[in-house]
Amino acid sequence: MNEALEILYEKSVQCPVCNNSFKTKKVRTSAIRMARRDSDFCPYYEGENPLFYGVFICHRCGYAALEGEFTKLNSEDKEKIVKLITAKWYPRSYGGRRNLDEAIEAYKLALVCCNILGVKDSVLGKISLRLSWFYRYKKNAELERKFTEFTVNFFEKAYTGERVNNDEYDEIATLYLLGELNRRIGKYSEAIMWFDKTLSNPQIKKKRHIELKAREQWSIAREQYKKQKKAVGD
Structure with missing residues (x-):
């Protein structure tokens, strides 16, 4: 058997929009090998990247969402997906092994679906952050920056408008990410502010x-800010 297929397994899923049952690939936990992380938590893996499979897509109706969000919807939300996604969808499967471009397509579709349904900004930020990472893998600086900016916007709204505490990013991690992501797009004063908030949070010692x-x-942000101010002054 192909080694790439051996580290993947099939998960049975039922679509919450059209009730279609389908199978989609996931990476076996025992096969995940992380090599390193960037300062914004962007991971690099030896072998198959589990993030590529983080979005489930129904091949029949086109509904897409993160695995943890692929759950029961009310009738109004179902109608929104049918009208705005299914009506323009041609059946195709994302249930096999995914390459980087297919992962990008999957996450973009999930972002569209989540926007339609008005899901929490923290979820939108999580999707957008991963898209920025995927474009970093592709060495596409322009689109990486675009999705980084989206992520900052989503996480800022999440921090002020909802209690941030999901399975991946708690409040401390979100504060840190807002600092680091602002730094990466050249907003150094904002980065310093968010890093200050991170370090002054009572939970930081944990x-x-x-x-x-x-x-x-x-x-680093402080030095970059000084250079930026000097350049503007010159």
């Missing part, structure tokens, strides 16, 4: 690895 990284990135 997240020692983030505290150390926030101090390190704060120093």
